[in-house]
Amino acid sequence: MMAKEITRGQLAKRSGCNIETIRYYEKIGLMPEPPRSASGYRQYDENHERRLLFVMRGRELGFTIADLTSLLDLVDRRAVSCGEVEKLARSHLRSVQEKISDLKRMESTLSDTVRSCSGQDVPDCPLIDRLFDTEFN
Amino acid sequence: MMAKEITRGQLAKRSGCNIETIRYYEKIGLMPEPPRSASGYRQYDENHERRLLFVMRGRELGFTIADLTSLLDLVDRRAVSCGEVEKLARSHLRSVQEKISDLKRMESTLSDTVRSCSGQDVPDCPLIDRLFDTEFN
DNA sequence: TGTAGTCCCTGTAGTAACTACAGGGTCAAG
DNA sequence: CTTGACCCTGTAGTTACTACAGGGACTACA
The missing domain is CATH 1.10.1660.10 (Multidrug-efflux Transporter Regulator; Chain: A; Domain 2)
Incomplete structure (x- = not known):
């Protein structure tokens, strides 16, 4: 060949x-x-x-290097087990879903706050206030 | 005091x-x-x-350290301008939204693929196939 | 044959935002 | 006076790359 x-x-x-x-x-x-x-x-x-x-x-x-190392190791050892792969993938899926919900939380707070911005060149700003405000943990 | x-x-x-x-x-x-x-x-x-x-x-x-440095610098210099803050916040908001859509793409591919997993201890696995398959760029 | 330009090699350092030591000083209680 | 819990410093490790610097190799062309 x-x-x-x-x-x-x-x-x-x-x-x-x-x-x-x-x-x-x-x-x-x-x-x-x-x-x-x-x-x-x-x-x-x-x-x-x-x-x-x-x-x-x-x-x-979005798999980590460690995940891919595990997966390729299964492949290399000819020991792929769909069950095992699925377990890893589902756990990764969960972490992706968590990231999505974290980001969505950020997104809604950000867009709510920015919506109330005047956009003018004034010192009073809802975002700054929100970040300083003790009411928001 | x-x-x-x-x-x-x-x-x-x-x-x-x-x-x-x-x-x-x-x-x-x-x-x-x-x-x-x-x-x-x-x-x-x-x-x-x-x-x-x-x-x-x-x-x-989700603001970066650099973002917060800028924001706090405005505060420290008593130069907060709601317009400027809003610009930074909107740009950050866009990047959050991009991350969300990236993650959603991952999520749908992952869940589609995992759904077709047998979960059995067999060497044939849709996820592994998908990662090796030339059809998916 | 010379040389210019583009490759390839190596090791190392930098990125973001922390987190976790090791080895030592300090302080308060009993 | 000792024990334990704090505090100090500097430094290294984490993730997943990316970008050099300084040097060799290979190809084309005059």
Whole structure:
């Protein structure tokens, strides 16, 4: 089989991942150390690209590096158990939902407060008042 | 007027702020350096407490330290302009709204995917497939 | 053959907003 | 006078990258 290896820069371009991030993922063990050319250049193949895309998609879904390390470890050990993965994913889902509700709380307070702003160049400001006001914990 | 100064630990307890965080806020200039007792203990008064609560409420609303530095700078210079504050707050509000929509996208993908999980101890898993699948960018 | 430009290599530092030590001094109670 | 709970300082660790600096390698072109 023909290898058609690519460099780190090429992998970065193809995947859309920052070139330094690829090296970072290697350093923390999320990406394997690829073989090197005679002059020390990293040589990546389709498996590396596949794995990098896995990581990138996982990150887009908000999984932590630790989560992805666990998931890829299951894959690497050929020990994927849908039940286990689901457990991790559901726990992540809950944390995403918590973040959403935190942010929604912020959003409603912010928009309520900003709505009552005059927008004029005056020293009296509802937001400043609200932040100083002892009534709001 | 009677001063009734309190220590850092007391301020921490009263405000609910972590004791180390108070020192951190001082280091980055968000809190002023308080006077010291003869033996070097920090002595805080109501103004410090008020300011700390301002910062804590601001952080709860998701403002960055830089935002709060700007806001408090306006206050300190007695140059609060509701228009200016509103501009900052609206820009922050937009970023909160963006975060919400990012998280909602994550949430829907995650819950869709997890819903199709068998939850059984089997190697075939929709989430893993989805992360590996080239169809999903 | 020389050289310019673009890659790649390494290690390290910086980002945000804290949080948690270690190693030492202080203060109040018994 | 000792014990325990405080306070002080500086520094390192956390998350997930990102951005250098200083040096080698490779390609194209004159």
